[in-house]
Amino acid sequence: MKIAVIASLVKPYARGGAEVVVQTIIDELKKENEIIVITISPWKGFISLSPMKTYEDGVSVYRFYPFNIFSFIDINAKSFFLRIFWHILDICNMHSAWAVFKILEKEKPDVVMVHSVKGMGYTIPFVVQRTGILNIFTAHDVQLIVPSGQYMGGEESNVKKKFLLRIYRTLTKFLFGSPWYVVYPSRFLRDFYDVYGFFQRSKKNILPNPIDACVRHNEIHLLQKDEPISFLYLGQLEGHKGILFLLEVFKNWHAPDVRLMIAGSGSREDAVRVACDKDSRISFFGYTSGSSREELFERTQYIIVPSVCYENAPLVIGEALSRGIPVITAKIGGAYELVQDEKNGWVFIPGDTEDCIRALFEAHRVAHTRYQELSLCAKDSVKKYTVQKYCEQLLSITKDHVGSIANTGGKIRE
Numbered sequence: 493m494k495i496a497v498i499a500s501l502v503k504p505y506a507r508g509g510a511e512v513v514v515q516t517i518i519d520e521l522k523k524e525n526e527i528i529v530i531t532i533s534p535w536k537g538f539i540s541l542s543p544m545k546t547y548e549d550g551v552s553v554y555r556f557y558p559f560n561i562f563s564f565i566d567i568n569a570k571s572f573f574l575r576i577f578w579h580i581l582d583i584c585n586m587h588s589a590w591a592v593f594k595i596l597e598k599e600k601p602d603v604v605m606v607h608s609v610k611g612m613g614y615t616i617p618f619v620v621q622r623t624g625i626l627n628i629f630t631a632h633d634v635q636l637i638v639p640s641g642q643y644m645g646g647e648e649s650n651v652k653k654k655f656l657l658r659i660y661r662t663l664t665k666f667l668f669g670s671p672w673y674v675v676y677p678s679r680f681l682r683d684f685y686d687v688y689g690f691f692q693r694s695k696k697n698i699l700p701n702p703i704d705a706c707v708r709h710n711e712i713h714l715l716q717k718d719e720p721i722s723f724l725y726l727g728q729l730e731g732h733k734g735i736l737f738l739l740e741v742f743k744n745w746h747a748p749d750v751r752l753m754i755a756g757s758g759s760r761e762d763a764v765r766v767a768c769d770k771d772s773r774i775s776f777f778g779y780t781s782g783s784s785r786e787e788l789f790e791r792t793q794y795i796i797v798p799s800v801c802y803e804n805a806p807l808v809i810g811e812a813l814s815r816g817i818p819v820i821t822a823k824i825g826g827a828y829e830l831v832q833d834e835k836n837g838w839v840f841i842p843g844d845t846e847d848c849i850r851a852l853f854e855a856h857r858v859a860h861t862r863y864q865e866l867s868l869c870a871k872d873s874v875k876k877y878t879v880q881k882y883c884e885q886l887l888s889i890t891k892d893h894v895g896s897i898a899n900t901g902g903k904i905r906e
Contacts, residue, residue: 493887494526496601498592498620500611502531502553505565509807510632513677513701514607517886520702520879522550525887528599529553530592532612534563543591554595559587564611579639583663585613593619601625603890606671608632618667626890629671629691631681633804636664637688642732643802645824645842661688670694673889677701677805678826684802699886700830702879703810721859722751723820723852724792726785726808729758734798734822736760737843739767741798742774745849747856755780755788789815793863794855797821800843805829813837813874816867820851836870 499514501507506515521527533540533555540557547553557563560581562570567578592612596604604627609616620627635641638651639660651657670693676682677700685691729735735754742752750773754764757779768774780788795812802825809830812819821828822842831837838851858866 493603493891494528494599494601495521496528496530496596496599496604496625497521497607498530498604498609498612498616499607500532500564500609502529505532505534509701510608512807513632516702516879517605517883518551519549520883521887527551528595528601530595531555532564533557534565541587543595552599556588556591558582558585558591558612560585567611582611583614583660583667585615588613589615589619592616593623596620596623596625603628605630605886608635610635614664614667617671618669621669621671627671628673628675628886628890629668629694630675630677631685631804632677634681634684634802636668636690637661637684643825644732645800645802665690673697675699675886678829680802680826680829681804695889697885697889699882700877701805701807701810702882703814703874703877718749720749720751721794721856722753722792723794723796723855724753724755724788725796725798726780726788727756727797727806729754729756729760729764731760732799732801733758734800734842736763737800737845737848738796738798739763739774741845741848741852742767742771744845745852747853748773750852750856751775753777753788753792755785789817792817793859794837795819796852797827798842798848799824799827801825803827810874810877813870816871818855818863818866818870820848820855822848830873832869832873836866836873 497514497518501511503515506512518527518529529551531553535557541559543554543556545552545554561574561578567575570578604620604625606617606620606627606629617629633641634643638657643651668690670691672695674691674694674696676696676698679698682696682698725735725738727733752774754774755777764776768776777788795808795817797806797809797819799822805826809819809821809827813830813836819831819837821831821837821839823839824842828839831839833839838854840851841847
């Protein structure tokens with residue numbers, strides 16, 4: 493089967509969990525299918541406005557620079573004022589729509605899988621649906637409703653009422669329309685988009701993000717009697733991710749035989765360093781990847797995800813559970829959907845210091861007695877979410893339809 497995958501950021505420009513998921517899917521699909529990736533390129537002169545085709549790791553890749561005032565790759569370094577104009581151009585980017593249309597017209601794929609197109613142009617799904625090619629859209633975040641993607645707890649009524657956000661939702665709902673099929677990684681995200689009336693005529697399914705099964709622990713590390721218990725925060729050092737809340741929690745939790753390891757980068761790095769200076773239980777490792785990241789997984793007993801914003805399905809939760817590491821997470825968005833309270837982790841009320849301490853205390857209390865049970869349950873809870881099974885399900889919803897589409901001149905039969 494010939495499959496076109498459209499995503500704003502793929503390696504070497506991938507920077508978040510969603511991009512890791514997309515790359516994992518591409519790497520699995522390419523084993524038995526012809527894959528074409530359509531993605532963005534940084535500015536390399538006017539020539540970069542035209543799609544350039546290369547062959548990378550067994551995949552055909554089209555890269556081009558979507559016409560805008562700066563590249564999505566550099567957005568974090570730009571001012572708020574410039575971002576406003578950038579977002580306006582991104583929503584109505586006709587250059588990207590035309591570039592993608594011409595690629596699809598040339599390649600004639602059987603299926604188009606659309607992921608995040610923030611930074612490529614929101615006109616792309618509109619054009620894809622009008623080609624008549626079977627198309628699947630995977631929602632990774634809330635950016636079609638909140639452009640920043642930061643939907644904070646307690647702001648629900650403001651999101652619904654703000655005039656500019658209502659205009660934005662009207663535009664995105666029109667441009668994204670009703671793809672033939674919509675995949676959601678969490679129940680939260682499906683229900684969230686349903687509330688706002690998105691994708692009303694689409695077929696829908698919940699497929700939890702695939703979890704890489706090739707790096708799981710074979711053995712469970714059992715704690716020695718006097719060994720301190722380690723908690724690991726692994727992610728962006730930003731307020732909406734709950735890092736400041738977590739530092740406040742440890743400031744109020746005085747257990748001496750615990751350690752908090754923090755790894756990541758972001759605007760709150762200075763606050764983390766100050767906390768390390770004041771509290772010897774806290775250690776900061778900066779941004780980690782590869783073997784350094786694996787080493788942190790090896791050294792910790794629990795992963796903690798203290799988000800105060802609505803997240804879809806943080807990748808670190810699946811990574812931890814697959815390694816037999818129980819997870820302590822805020823009960824917000826889709827973050828806690830894989831966590832069974834007191835079985836493979838604990839959940840707590842987001843932003844509630846006392847309830848978070850309660851969850852940490854429970855984890856601390858059973859660390860020397862029930863850890864092996866918790867760890868085995870963590871592994872078992874995600875065994876069915878392999879990338880192989882994910883792609884099998886993804887392809888099973890298309891194979892029965894590809895032939896019938898070809899027989900109707902490229903149009904999807906209802």
